[in-house]
Amino acid sequence: MKVIEGGVCAAKGFKxxxxxxxxxxxxxxxxxxxxxxxxxxxxxxAAALYTRNKVKGAPIIVTQKNLASTGGxxxxxxxxxxxxxxxxxxxxxxxxxxxxxxAQSLGIDKSGVIVASTGVIGQxxxxxxxETGIPELVGKLxxxxxxxxxxxxMTTDTRRKEYAVEFELDGVKARVGGICKGSGMxxxxxxxxxxxxxxxxxxxxxxxxxxxxxxxxDTFNMICVDGDTSTNDMACVMASGLAGNAEIxxxxxxxxxxxxxxxxxxxxxxxxxxxxxxxAKKLIECRVTGSPDEKTAKSIAKTVISSSLLKAAxxxxxxxxxxxxxxxxxxxxxxxxxxxxxxxxGIPVCKNGAGVPFSEDEAFKRLSxxxxxxxxxxxxxxxxxxxxxxxxxxxxxxxxxxxxx
Amino acid sequence: MKVIEGGVCAAKGFKxxxxxxxxxxxxxxxxxxxxxxxxxxxxxxAAALYTRNKVKGAPIIVTQKNLASTGGxxxxxxxxxxxxxxxxxxxxxxxxxxxxxxAQSLGIDKSGVIVASTGVIGQxxxxxxxETGIPELVGKLxxxxxxxxxxxxMTTDTRRKEYAVEFELDGVKARVGGICKGSGMxxxxxxxxxxxxxxxxxxxxxxxxxxxxxxxxDTFNMICVDGDTSTNDMACVMASGLAGNAEIxxxxxxxxxxxxxxxxxxxxxxxxxxxxxxxAKKLIECRVTGSPDEKTAKSIAKTVISSSLLKAAxxxxxxxxxxxxxxxxxxxxxxxxxxxxxxxxGIPVCKNGAGVPFSEDEAFKRLSxxxxxxxxxxxxxxxxxxxxxxxxxxxxxxxxxxxxx
Numbered sequence: 037m038k039v040i041e042g043g044v045c046a047a048k049g050f051k052x053x054x055x056x057x058x059x060x061x062x063x064x065x066x067x068x069x070x071x072x073x074x075x076x077x078x079x080x081x082a083a084a085l086y087t088r089n090k091v092k093g094a095p096i097i098v099t100q101k102n103l104a105s106t107g108g109x110x111x112x113x114x115x116x117x118x119x120x121x122x123x124x125x126x127x128x129x130x131x132x133x134x135x136x137x138x139a140q141s142l143g144i145d146k147s148g149v150i151v152a153s154t155g156v157i158g159q160x161x162x163x164x165x166x167e168t169g170i171p172e173l174v175g176k177l178x179x180x181x182x183x184x185x186x187x188x189x190m191t192t193d194t195r196r197k198e199y200a201v202e203f204e205l206d207g208v209k210a211r212v213g214g215i216c217k218g219s220g221m222x223x224x225x226x227x228x229x230x231x232x233x234x235x236x237x238x239x240x241x242x243x244x245x246x247x248x249x250x251x252x253x254d255t256f257n258m259i260c261v262d263g264d265t266s267t268n269d270m271a272c273v274m275a276s277g278l279a280g281n282a283e284i285x286x287x288x289x290x291x292x293x294x295x296x297x298x299x300x301x302x303x304x305x306x307x308x309x310x311x312x313x314x315x316a317k318k319l320i321e322c323r324v325t326g327s328p329d330e331k332t333a334k335s336i337a338k339t340v341i342s343s344s345l346l347k348a349a350x351x352x353x354x355x356x357x358x359x360x361x362x363x364x365x366x367x368x369x370x371x372x373x374x375x376x377x378x379x380x381x382g383i384p385v386c387k388n389g390a391g392v393p394f395s396e397d398e399a400f401k402r403l404s405x406x407x408x409x410x411x412x413x414x415x416x417x418x419x420x421x422x423x424x425x426x427x428x429x430x431x432x433x434x435x436x437x438x439x440x441x
Numbered sequence: 442m443k444v445i446e447g448g449v450c451a452a453k454g455f456k457x458x459x460x461x462x463x464x465x466x467x468x469x470x471x472x473x474x475x476x477x478x479x480x481x482x483x484x485x486x487a488a489a490l491y492t493r494n495k496v497k498g499a500p501i502i503v504t505q506k507n508l509a510s511t512g513g514x515x516x517x518x519x520x521x522x523x524x525x526x527x528x529x530x531x532x533x534x535x536x537x538x539x540x541x542x543x544a545q546s547l548g549i550d551k552s553g554v555i556v557a558s559t560g561v562i563g564q565x566x567x568x569x570x571x572e573t574g575i576p577e578l579v580g581k582l583x584x585x586x587x588x589x590x591x592x593x594x595m596t597t598d599t600r601r602k603e604y605a606v607e608f609e610l611d612g613v614k615a616r617v618g619g620i621c622k623g624s625g626m627x628x629x630x631x632x633x634x635x636x637x638x639x640x641x642x643x644x645x646x647x648x649x650x651x652x653x654x655x656x657x658x659d660t661f662n663m664i665c666v667d668g669d670t671s672t673n674d675m676a677c678v679m680a681s682g683l684a685g686n687a688e689i690x691x692x693x694x695x696x697x698x699x700x701x702x703x704x705x706x707x708x709x710x711x712x713x714x715x716x717x718x719x720x721a722k723k724l725i726e727c728r729v730t731g732s733p734d735e736k737t738a739k740s741i742a743k744t745v746i747s748s749s750l751l752k753a754a755x756x757x758x759x760x761x762x763x764x765x766x767x768x769x770x771x772x773x774x775x776x777x778x779x780x781x782x783x784x785x786x787g788i789p790v791c792k793n794g795a796g797v798p799f800s801e802d803e804a805f806k807r808l809s810x811x812x813x814x815x816x817x818x819x820x821x822x823x824x825x826x827x828x829x830x831x832x833x834x835x836x837x838x839x840x841x842x843x844x845x846x
C-alpha cells in the first residue's frame with residue numbers, strides 16, 4: 037500500500053471542484069469556498085452511512101431516498117457548507133432542487149446525486165447561491181480538484197483532511213482516496229460528519245456497504261471531539277470499477293485487500309479529524325487491551341477520550357491519571373478495577389488499579405508533544421480497541437461561543 | 442415550609458465544625474479548612490446513596506460496610522477534602538482508621554461513623570492531618586458550625602452550598618437542612634458529589650432510604666456540569682427524631698410532608714451546585730413537557746443541559762436553538778421531531794420542529810442574565826422532567842488544566 041496524491045480524485049474516473057457560492061456573506065468577503073461537487077465519468081456502486089440523531093438534516097433524507105431508488109448507484113456528490121439545511125420547513129424541497137440542478141448541469145439522472153450540507157442548524161437555506169454556483173462549478177471540475185472540494189466543505193476546520201492510497205487488488209493496481217470535514221459536534225454514532233471516499237475498485241453496492249460499515253465502526257465511530265452527535269453526519273463511498281479487477285462479490289481475497297485500503301484511508305481521516313478538533317492542540321489515542329470482549333474495550337477507549345476533565349488536564353500536559361481511572365469506571369462493561377494497568381506516553385502510572393511512583397517532570401516533558409498515547413490493560417482477556425480524541429482548550433469555548441456570528 | 446438559618450445544624454441534635462488539617466500544603470498557607478465533622482447527640486436513622494462508578498473511593502466502601510453493619514444507624518460524619526483516597530492500596534485501611542479515631546474522640550462506636558473524601562484521585566492519603574485535626578475539631582463542634590463544615594468540604598467550589606427549612610410534620614415543627622460540595626466531575630448517577638443532609642424528623646432507616654432515593658432521582662441525578670461521574674459521590678441523610686413526631690413507618694401524610702421538605706432542600710442544593718459549576722456564569726434549567734413518559738422527558742432534559750456546544754453558545758448569550766434540537770435528537774426515547782416546540786427564556790424559537798422568526802436582540806438581552814430557562818414541549822403526552830446545568834466557559838478549562846498543582 038502506497039500513499040499517493042490526489043485525495044478524492046486519486047481513483048480513476050473522478051473529478052472534483054469547489055467554488056465560493058456565498059451561503060454566508062462572510063464567505064464572499066473572505067473568498068471562502070462553500071460549494072463542492074465530486075463527479076464520476078462512469079456510474080458507480082455507492083454506499084453511505086448516516087447520523088443516528090433523530091433530528092436529521094434534509095440532505096440526509098434525500099440522499100437515503102436517492103440511493104434506495106437506484107439500488108446503490110450514484111454519479112455525483114453535491115455539498116454546501118455554511119448552512120446545514122436542517123429543521124427548515126422547505127428543507128427537503130431545497131435539497132431535491134440541488135440534486136435536480138446538479139444532475140441537469142452534469143447531464144445525469146437526478147437520483148444519481150448524493151447531497152449533503154453542513155453548517156448552522158435551523159436557518160433557511162437560500163437556493164440562489166446554488167443557481168449560480170453549480171453551473172460554474174461543473175465547468176471547473178478537474179482531476180486535481182480534491183483540495184478545492186475539501187476547502188469548500190470546511191467550516192471550523194483549520195486544515196484540509198484528504199488522503200489516498202494505491203494498493204494491489206486481485207493483481208491490478210487500485211486506489212482509495214477521500215476527503216472529510218469535521219471539527220466540532222463530533223461524537224459519531226453510526227456514520228459521521230461528512231466523509232467522501234472514492235475508489236476505482238470494482239465492487240458491488242452490497243459489498244461496498246459491508247466494507248464501509250465494518251471499517252466505520254473502528255474509525256469514525258471511535259472518535260469524539262465534544263460528545264455532540266451531529267444532525268448531518270454522513271460517510272459515503274463511490275466505486276467506479278475502473279481499476280479493472282474482477283468484481284468483488286463476496287468475502288474473498290479482493291474484499292480483504294479493498295477493506296484494508298479503505299481502513300487505512302478512513303483511519304487517517306478519522307485521526308486527522310480529532311487532531312483538528314475545535315481548539316485542539318493534541319491528538320489523544322487510547323489503546324485498550326486485555327479486555328474480555330471488544331464491546332467493553334471500545335466503551336472504555338471511547339469513554340476515556342471523551343472525558344472533559346482528562347482532556348483539560350492533558351491540554352496542560354498534566355499526567356492526572358486518576359481522571360483516566362475515573363472515566364474507565366463509568367464506562368459500560370464488566371471488568372475488575374484492581375487488575376487495571378495504565379501507561380501514559382509510555383510511563384507506567386497505575387498497576388493493579390493503584391498508583392505507582394513516576395517522574396512528574398518526565399511525564400510533563402512527554403505530554404507536551406502533540407500526540408499522547410494512553411494504554412490501558414484490563415488483564416482480563418485478549419480483545420482490544422483504539423479510540424481517538426483531542427485535548428480541551430479555552431479555544432474550544434471561544435470558537436463555539438460565537439459560531440453563528 | 443419556611444427557609445431558616447443553620448444549614449446542616451438546623452435540625453435538633455446536630456453540631457458541626459471544620460478545621461485546617463493540612464491535606465495539601467497550600468491549604469495551610471491559604472488557611473483553607475479541609476476537615477469537617479457532623480455529629481448528632483443521639484443515634485440517628487441514616488441512609489446513603491453512592492456513585493455508580495465502578496472505581497469507588499475507599500471511603501465509599503467503608504461507609505457502605507458501616508451502614509450495613511448497623512442496619513442504617515449512625516452518629517457522625519467525617520469528611521476531608523484535598524485527597525479522594527481513591528485508587529490507593531491502603532485506602533480502606535486509612536478510611537477505617539479515620540472512623541476509629543473519630544469514634545474514639547466522640548466517645549461513640551466506630552461503625553456509627555460515615556466517612557467521605559474528595560479531591561485528587563490516586564495520591565496516597567496521609568493519616569497525620571487526621572491525628573491532629575480530628576481531636577481539635579471534636580473540641581470545636583457547635584450548633585453554628587455548618588458554615589465551617591461547608592468550607593472544609595469545598596474543593597474548586599467558589600461558594601458555600603447550605604440550606605435548611607422548617608416545616609409542619611404530623612402537627613409538630615420539624616427541620617431538614619444540609620450542605621454539599623461539588624463543582625466539577627459532576628454527572629451524578631445514583632448518588633452524587635458530597636451531600637450531607639440532617640433532619641430531626643422521626644423516621645426509620647427504611648423510609649429514610651426510600652425518600653432519599655425518590656428525591657435524589659429528581660434533583661442531584663438531574664444535574665450535570667461536565668459529564669464526568671465521580672468515584673467518590675455520596676449523598677447521605679441522618680434523622681435524629683428529636684422533632685417529636687410519631688415515627689414515620691409507611692407512606693402516610695407524615696412521609697409526604699417529610700419528602701416534600703427533603704425535595705425542597707435537595708432541589709436548592711442541586712441547583713446551587715450547577716450554578717457554581719467550574720467556570721460557570723449561568724444556571725441553565727431545561728423543562729421538558731408533553732412527553733409520552735417520564736424516562737424520555739428526563740433523558741431529553743439531561744441531554745440538552747449536557748451539550749458542550751449549547752453550553753458554549755449560552756455562555757455568549759447566543760440563542761443558537763439548533764443546538765438544542767440537535768441534542769434532543771440524540772437523547773434516548775421515542776418521539777416525533779416535527780411536533781417539538783422550543784422556547785428560550787420565554788421566546789418561541791421553534792414550532793413543530795422548525796424555526797420561527799424571533800428578535801435576536803431581545804434574545805441576547807434575556808440570555809445575558811444569570812439564569813436561562815429552556816422549555817421543550819414534545820406535544821406527545823403529559824409527562825415532564827426538569828434538569829439543571831451551567832454554561833461552558835474558558836474558565837472551566839483553566840481550572841481543570843492545572844487542578845493538581
